[in-house]
Amino acid sequence: MNVLLVNHFPLEGSGSGIYTKNLAYQLIKKGHNVKVIVPDHTKIEHEKFEVRTIIFNSGKNCSYELDFNFPCFTTHPKSYTTYYELSENQIQRYIDVFKRAIGECIDDFKPDMIHCQHLWIAPYCASKFDIPYVITAHGTDIKGFCKDERYRPYALEGAKKAAGVITISKQVDEDVQKHYGVEPARRKLILNGFDEEIFRPKYVSREDVLSKLHLRPSHKHVVSFVGKLTEFKGVDVLIRAAKIYSQDIDDVVTLIVGNGEQYDELNRLKESLGIENVFFIGHKGQHTVADIYNIADVSVVPSRNEPFGLVAIEALACGTPVVATNQGGLVDFIDDSIGKLVPVDDDISLAEAIVEEIMHDQKAQRRERAASMAARSFSWSRVVDDVLDFYKQLVDNM
Template structure:
């Protein structure tokens, strides 16, 4: 079976993680995979960077890059647009959203994508097209009378509320899909509410995590990895990890507010924050005096293997999101045996083991972090085991097998 994935953005995001995992599982089963996605490619240096990324992410796939900038007459797209104003690791700081595009710019985006899609489809001849995000790409594919399915990740449902102009495009994309795969029960409910689609077309799949990378280890040298990243964290300090975009959506500001509360009582808790984005863009200008950056460390966007090492020297991981579709990063932390502190957002609380708080409640976050930091050894070990057991219920192989059942049904409908 030849399967073509399309991605609204590039690698390093939740949807990219899903495509990478499905590519690995499906190619191991003998299927051929191609991935079509946008990248900024303005010179030889950026082209080499993109080529290197293709070896790092889904190396078994055929990578079909849709290069930006785009130009047509006096219309130019300097980079690929984002659905919402959250940072993307493969885009520029403050990159524009679809909402900011003029009608001519949106038209160029759609027509250029269709042209690139035709090139790839004519050459690869896919049996299945799976578009990630209920957004512009599946809409454009539908206009080409191509059969497709689509994956709802929640960020696209957030974008539906953010960008009224794109609502008809997203609705048509959803209604034209053979199936809509939702990453969580809460995302599935959003899909039903927003797009007026049949409930038998919506399939809740969940997500998985790479168990060959994220697992409990006792061989990680804490002092060595702290030196590698230049982090002056004392050996007796409690380490708390976070992996996600540095954005208000992910609650990065809530962490700094909670840190202030924690440091009023103690100085032995250190936060290690992994992710892309500019911190200042996620903070409220009127609350700068309330944020405490002391004992908060920002190694930036790092490979999964490095994040897993830090999880293995941490006490817990936190995800204080204002909204979340599934939260693969939380599953990865639990796969290393870490309890989570998460917010009640409808995605994470379906599987998390640890503490659940309300969004934007920095006092509750501080209390939960302190409680787990001070938890007696026996109680903590039991919670850690619960986290690991819960994580292991989420399997990419099972998700891939489920996907193939629906792909077979789609092919049967074409015959």
């Protein structure tokens, strides 16, 4: 089968980008041919699959197809531009360039199936061609649908004409029916997966990892957060919690991995609270993130709304217990055997859960259970089989 994967975001820096890359790898392992369409600032060359890069203007590159940066629902390491600030003219040019890229790939690659990420612009563009297409709804697209009504006609038409829609959590599945009216026969709940080659338990020296991050190597305990520095991720709640748990636990360091529009605001909050051992270390590659998970006592997902929570799965896959909020997709897989769920916006409960995890008297057993659960339920080998089964089901029903 020839599968054309289309995403609104680059292959690194977002959950859907990582999803696209992992899906491409797994489809190739299964013997299928893959081509990918993604935005970026320079042409992406990849040894395992061909990429049609839509070049956006970063302010530094001289050659581009669109004279603005690629837009996001919240933020991205390579762009703070959002869909909501685009003019009508920019929206139309954005649509035109995706439609053109899809048309070019249909002509030269001749896909049997198009798989779009997000119930957004790409499915609308795919609907203009006589090729069956599937959409994976990731949740941030639904936030965009609710926030900016200008995009709703495109999203609704793309959803209406899709052969099927994959949803990544129970919450997203319910929202897809509620907002887009996609009937159960065209929906398939397939929980997200992680890259087993990167995210796994392994011995790494805490001293070495902290030294490479230019931090004091002798910290006794590590709390990690990985994600975008944006409002719905709840990093401000974690910082307030750090003020509490740093008084209860001796020599604990909190590593905040990621970037976003709240970077300055969150740094000011840290300074106002007088916290010393909270460090913003910026966006890091997946191998470095895996090392950080492996040295962490606990990883934290304090989101106000989290459609799935891939970072939680990746942490668990490394054997790191997770403290997260009790909403969205996180409740589908986190329980007391591998972490804790706490109320949203409750820094006291968050701090107490982090302290309990760090001081737990069965840490080795919890780490083993976390890694085992992730490998059993969220490996990409399982995900790709479910996706291929869905492709076949849809094609057979056409």
